Amino acid sequence: MTCNRLPGQSRVKISGIVFDDQGQVRAGWRVLFYLLLCALGSAALLAGYMPIAASLFPAATNASRLDQIAPYALICAAAILAAFIMLRLFDKLPLRTLGYSIHIRTGVEVAQGILLAFIMISFLFGIEWIAGCVSLSWTGFHAGRLLLMLAYYLAFFGLSSAMEELLARGYAFQVLVQGVGKTGAVCISAMFFSLGHFNNPHVDVIALLNTILAGIWLSIAYLKTRSLWLPTSLHMTWNLTLGFIYGYPVSGVAVPDAMIKLSQRGSAWITGGSYGPEGGVLSTGILIAATLLLLRSRRVKPAETACALWHSDSRNG
Numbered sequence: 001m002t003c004n005r006l007p008g009q010s011r012v013k014i015s016g017i018v019f020d021d022q023g024q025v026r027a028g029w030r031v032l033f034y035l036l037l038c039a040l041g042s043a044a045l046l047a048g049y050m051p052i053a054a055s056l057f058p059a060a061t062n063a064s065r066l067d068q069i070a071p072y073a074l075i076c077a078a079a080i081l082a083a084f085i086m087l088r089l090f091d092k093l094p095l096r097t098l099g100y101s102i103h104i105r106t107g108v109e110v111a112q113g114i115l116l117a118f119i120m121i122s123f124l125f126g127i128e129w130i131a132g133c134v135s136l137s138w139t140g141f142h143a144g145r146l147l148l149m150l151a152y153y154l155a156f157f158g159l160s161s162a163m164e165e166l167l168a169r170g171y172a173f174q175v176l177v178q179g180v181g182k183t184g185a186v187c188i189s190a191m192f193f194s195l196g197h198f199n200n201p202h203v204d205v206i207a208l209l210n211t212i213l214a215g216i217w218l219s220i221a222y223l224k225t226r227s228l229w230l231p232t233s234l235h236m237t238w239n240l241t242l243g244f245i246y247g248y249p250v251s252g253v254a255v256p257d258a259m260i261k262l263s264q265r266g267s268a269w270i271t272g273g274s275y276g277p278e279g280g281v282l283s284t285g286i287l288i289a290a291t292l293l294l295l296r297s298r299r300v301k302p303a304e305t306a307c308a309l310w311h312s313d314s315r316n317g
Helices: 009-018 027-056 065-091 106-130 143-169 171-180 182-195 205-225 229-245 281-296
Strands: 134-138 260-264
Touching: 027 065, 027 171, 065 143, 065 171, 106 134, 106 229, 106 281, 143 171, 143 182, 143 205, 143 229, 171 182, 171 205, 182 205, 205 229, 205 281
Parallel strands: none
Antiparallel strands: 134 260
């Protein structure tokens, strides 16, 4: 019995699994390494934070606002640090590639995100109001408390949105664009973004499908600008307007200090019921329309100085 395999052939085959034709570590491996670094960094930072939190926030005040925000800030820090390591070691690129660098269009992109998301939720609310699906009342906050609550929810939704964008549209997504093309990267990212909401309270099939659409919408916002400012401001303002301003549940979670006390009526498959509007078909239509608007808009574009791990001419998918 003879063996036709040449010496070193298996080594070349294994090398081809790890490295591409240019000698770079393949996209899948880089994504896995990045996620592992994120997990280890998050675990280390959170473990270090726990004894500090225990001393700062004793049992009687464990629900402190700062204690609720801090984990999101720590995971953001871990995700940025992991991206910095990966960009330096594997890609030989600066951290500004990640998408949070300050450039000439940063303010424009943030303003576009705030305005578009606010209009989307307000339009949804308006339809439900006209159809008689909601009733509301003012919660009675005085001006000082209202400003404090607004500051808290800006920080809470801002950091939680930044965390999700870093994980879903940050380094891993950019590597996937480079490796499998834009279409493949958007599909993969949107699926995992939806799975991240699988255990949310009151979740159902419509809610998961809408989260896939939201993932596509936010991915296109990134691809159009090569920046995380637009998707983060869209994400943050969507949640803030939905939960704090109009008093809807956000992905199944009620916001206890909303400006408006809101009650919903009507079919849950239309309004989303206890999950909030993200679980109803009204959101489906609004997300599709907003995605098409982003795709066609000439006002949504990258700054001249914006840079990304992927290149505009690489595997458009």
